[in-house]
Amino acid sequence: MKINLSKENEMLEELRKIREILTPKPEPKPVKPKNLAAEFLQFIKKNRVLGLASAFILGLAINALILSLAQDIITPIIGIFIPGFEDIKDIKLGVFGIGNFIAAVINFIIIAFIVFMIVKYAAKIGLD
Secondary structure (H helix, E strand, O other): OHHHHHHHHHHHHHHHHHHHHHOOOOOOOOOOOOOHHHHHHHHHHHHOHHHHHHHHHHHHHHHHHHHHHHHHHHHHHHHHHOOOOOOHHHOEEOOEEOHHHHHHHHHHHHHHHHHHHHHHHHHHOOOO
């Protein structure tokens, strides 16, 4: 009987070791910042605010480029094929001026395509 108890105790000890290894360790309590400036810096680092701000600014710049592309390049190309076409804002459907809406749809499609291509490239080089 002693042999069986010894083996069982060994197995129980091994199981305890396995449980200890698999049990997640509690996270240490975050250190409270000393002052407002330190708290602000911790917030910026933790939430990656600078990266978000940079992405927002780049998004605004890309939006300006896309708007220029649509208004200065695509719209005149449409004007070549439609006689009497001056500006996309001139397009009307009955009493409704739908030109601005069409311009917004064109801008959206272009922006969505460019963002898709950027995300696809980023995933390809491992930046996802």
